[in-house]
Amino acid sequence: MDCSLPSRGEWHHNRPMQELDAFRHAVRHWLEAHYPPALRGAAMPIGDLYTGGRHPKPVHPAQPAWCAAMASRGWTVPEWPAKYGGGGLSREQSAVLREEMRRLGAPTPLFSFGISMLGPVLLKFGSEAQKRRFLPEIVRGDIRWCQGYSEPNSGSDLASLMTRAEDRGDHYLVNGQKIWTSHGDEADWMFCLVRTNTSVPKHEGISFVLFDMRTPGVTARPIKLISGASPFCEVFFENVRVEKAHRVGEEGQGWAIATYLLAHEREMISGLGSLISGTALAPRALKIFGTDSDGKLRNAGLRHSLARFELDSAAFRITLAQAARTRNAAGMGAMASAVKYFGTELNKRRNELHLDIEGANALQWDARGPAGEAWAADWLRSKGNSIEGGTSEIQLNIIAKRVLGL
Ligand SMILES: Cc1cc2nc3c(=O)[nH]c(=O)nc-3n(C[C@H](O)[C@H](O)[C@H](O)COP(=O)(O)OP(=O)(O)OC[C@H]3O[C@@H](n4cnc5c(N)ncnc54)[C@H](O)[C@@H]3O)c2cc1C
Structure with a gap:
């Protein structure tokens, strides 16, 4: 051949x-x-x-x-x-x-x-x-790109963002602040939401711009987290010059672009749990707790939780594969909220189960699983999954309105 x-x-x-x-x-x-x-x-x-x-x-x-x-x-x-x-x-x-x-x-x-x-x-x-x-x-x-969406007073209510972009002819002058910018200190460019018009309803005055993080006036300050890592930053803008050629779409079209991007972000986050390589839970539980006379995992409560988790994981994998087959080039649209919600809640459950199986040992900061995974740090990091890209509550609101039509 x-x-x-x-x-x-x-x-x-x-x-x-x-x-x-x-x-x-x-x-x-x-x-x-x-x-x-x-x-x-x-x-x-x-x-x-x-x-x-x-x-x-x-x-x-x-x-x-x-x-x-x-x-x-x-x-x-x-x-x-x-x-x-x-x-x-x-x-x-x-x-x-x-x-x-x-x-x-x-x-x-x-x-x-x-x-x-x-x-x-x-x-x-x-x-x-x-x-x-x-x-x-x-x-x-x-x-490497970073995402300049959230601001100190604009997270779930993203459309209320205040970072201003003043029209200066062929360019904008940007002033304001972003927060929770993942890898803002390591990224080379930012895609960013800015307010270009304050005299129209909030969703209509937003634009989507791109700029180099080395542009004078951009300052990224890392925020340290409970997991010990510092994956995100506060980013400040002081008279940052952004070329109009680097505005994506029309002025004022930023909200439509932002939500289109968010659906793709949610799709990506929903799949993260399945990318994580870690120890298979059931064999580890069997090793630690042993089996009863019927050959079943000795701890009945854990057995029940593991079975539920494995079934939900299998159903989720099938749902993701089905969604991947039926999605078009524009992505999954509002369905991305459903897979984001379920995938991230599932990943949190997986981390909780790890701890149930390993017990207090897993809380030692330096403890590592057989596959090298950092149990405590991963468990803490998983809490952010259902916040980043829009919280679980916001996904449920979107599912109610746009998927179920309630
Ligand atoms: C790990 C991680 C990485 C992140 N990376 C980035 C990034 O790179 N770039 C970026 O721009 N942002 C990033 N974020 C920020 C993230 O998008 C926001 O944290 C998120 O949108 C929530 O906003 P908030 O933190 O302001 O919480 P708030 O909006 O203040 O919400 C607080 C609580 O109120 C609930 N709530 C709020 N409004 C409603 C409502 N209408 N109905 C029901 N419940 C509601 C929320 O669900 C939440 O429980 C990141 C966050 C995390 C955790």
Whole structure:
């Protein structure tokens, strides 16, 4: 069988099954040749995934090479159009690629807000110049993006945001403050919501802009968390010059763009739990508690919780797979709130169960699970899952209104 891969964009979609088999064969061959041997068998929890950027901090030295190899085919973002650096693959081909990566145990080569949040926005709302400039950079992981949405008095009520952007002809002058900006101190650029008009209803006066974090007047201050890490910042803007060419969409269109991006963010967050590599819960519980005379886990309460969790996880995986099959290029829309809500609550339960199984040992700060996971820090971090990207209560409001039509 011919194992060579055609150039990007040369695959034709909707071809018969044999074509997909040939594609699988070629992908397997290519991955075996390009997946760095040094990464094989390396545990890669979510926090260790490669995020790229101007000053990348790979957890494993082979990560940049793996990212570069995949980016050379556009496979860091397999379904984006080849003309913007993406893989140009169909949904079916992209699923084959993921399956073949899983077969090798290969981690996702690049994890970025550019891929999961900004890219879909640029594809829908960006100008041709913005697409040609920013999308290939995102595919390669050249710059790392952060999200400037929340403000000290605008979280759930995001539309009340106060950061002002004054019109100065060809540019805006931005003043104000953001908060909870994940990796604001490490990111290279920010996508940011600003108020461009104060004399219209709050949702209508918002615009969506992009700027380099090195622009004079931008200051990012890390906030230390209970988990010991400092993954997010307060970011201050003092007379920051933002070119109008870097406004995405029309002036005042920011709210529509912001909510479109949020649906993609929620979809991404909903899947994070399944990316986390950790110890399987049931075998660990059996090891610690042993079995009764029927061969069942000895602790009946834990047995019940584990069974419920495993069933809910299986149902969630099927729901996610179904949603992935039926979603269109614009994403899942309001359904993203349902998977975000369920996925993040499930991830919190998984962390609670870990603690139930391991007991007080797991609360020791340096305790590590058999797969190297940091139990206490992961448990604390999981609490943020149902807050970031919009809280669980806000997701329930959206589900009630926009999915159930209540
Ligand atoms: C780990 C993490 C990472 C984050 N990263 C970013 C980032 O990169 N960029 C960014 O901009 N932001 C980020 N955030 C901020 C996040 O988006 C906000 O924390 C979130 O939207 C909630 O806003 P708030 O904290 O102001 O809480 P509030 O809005 O003050 O909410 C407080 C409580 O009131 C409830 N509540 C509020 N309004 C309603 C309502 N209408 N109905 C029912 N209940 C309601 C909420 O559910 C919550 O329980 C991050 C947050 C976390 C935890």
